[in-house]
Amino acid sequence: MITGTYKKTTDTSTGILMDDFDALKRHIEQTLKIQCNNYKEDYIKRRLLSRMRSTNSTNYEEYLRYLKTNPAEYEALRNALTINVTEFFRDNDVYECLRKDVLPDLFSKRKRLRIWCAGCSTGEEPYSIAMILHDFLIQDKTLAAQIFATDIDKVVLAKAQEGIYSQKAMVKLSESQIHRHFTKLPDGTYQAKPHLKELIRFRPHDLMGGTPISRWLDLVTCRNVTIYFTENQKDDLARLFHDALVTDGYYIMGKTEYLGRQVENLFVPSNSVHKIFMKKE
Numbered sequence: 001m002i003t004g005t006y007k008k009t010t011d012t013s014t015g016i017l018m019d020d021f022d023a024l025k026r027h028i029e030q031t032l033k034i035q036c037n038n039y040k041e042d043y044i045k046r047r048l049l050s051r052m053r054s055t056n057s058t059n060y061e062e063y064l065r066y067l068k069t070n071p072a073e074y075e076a077l078r079n080a081l082t083i084n085v086t087e088f089f090r091d092n093d094v095y096e097c098l099r100k101d102v103l104p105d106l107f108s109k110r111k112r113l114r115i116w117c118a119g120c121s122t123g124e125e126p127y128s129i130a131m132i133l134h135d136f137l138i139q140d141k142t143l144a145a146q147i148f149a150t151d152i153d154k155v156v157l158a159k160a161q162e163g164i165y166s167q168k169a170m171v172k173l174s175e176s177q178i179h180r181h182f183t184k185l186p187d188g189t190y191q192a193k194p195h196l197k198e199l200i201r202f203r204p205h206d207l208m209g210g211t212p213i214s215r216w217l218d219l220v221t222c223r224n225v226t227i228y229f230t231e232n233q234k235d236d237l238a239r240l241f242h243d244a245l246v247t248d249g250y251y252i253m254g255k256t257e258y259l260g261r262q263v264e265n266l267f268v269p270s271n272s273v274h275k276i277f278m279k280k281e
């Protein structure tokens with residue numbers, strides 16, 4: 001059980017010495033370049049506790065010592081802090097709206113679309129969008145599209161760029177989608193075909209840095225990322241996306257995410273159930 005000393009300031013929920021928490025946060029910021037204060041404190045603590053349990057550290061000080069003497073732990077900690085669970089066509093009905101409503105509307109106004117998939121993790125989200133886009137592009141050769149797929153975590157981004165997925169990861173794809181868009185490799189994994197990869201540019205990018213990956217964007221998807229951010233950070237991010245979008249551009253959030261009071265006037269709902277919004281000037 002994780003206990004900790006009670007000599008100085010202690011955290012009432014965990015009983016762990018807080019002074020060491022600050023030292024650990026500073027070390028994380030210096031080494032992993034992750035700004036802990038941008039995240040809710042509870043979230044950081046929960047993620048740290050999970051690493052402390054896995055490394056049998058009983059308090060923050062002990063974990064900090066473990067971290068400094070076990071370089072491999074830095075990667076494990078980075079992964080824990082930037083959890084990157086994802087899947088192809090996560091919330092399928094959102095992708096149906098993208099196919100039936102959002103993309104037809106955007107292509108009716110412009111022939112060349114610019115899309116930002118922010119917090120893309122291992123790439124399943126941008127590849128899902130690319131599969132849908134490809135259907136539009138082969139039907140009308142005058143159409144074009146570019147997806148900027150970004151994440152703060154370079155490890156997941158490298159996986160995304162490689163585009164190789166286990167058989168288990170393919171479970172939500174139809175036989176036809178697998179056949180058209182992936183090549184089966186000798187070890188039983190599947191690699192995204194060049195026509196999908198050509199639609200996507202993967203780049204590292206910190207959403208808390210205050211600058212968009214590009215401007216004049218037609219669509220921004222940032223799904224299941226902001227749940228880790230403070231209310232102020234979420235509002236700033238909505239303003240950033242608003243700035244980066246063209247008028248009438250779309251912003252798609254995760255199903256459990258919402259627009260804060262301060263920023264809800266920047267967008268109009270296009271589909272409230274699926275958290276699809278349009279930029280308002």
Ligand SMILES: C[S@@+](CC[C@H](N)C(=O)[O-])C[C@H]1O[C@@H](n2cnc3c(N)ncnc32)[C@H](O)[C@@H]1O
Nearest residue numbers: 082084085086119121151152153206207223224
């Ligand atoms: C749960 S995954 C979401 C993946 C995908 N969008 C989806 O909905 O399936 C959250 C991703 O957000 C990324 N992330 C967390 N903080 C970030 C930040 N400040 N800037 C960019 N990406 C961030 C994590 O690295 C992780 O890959």
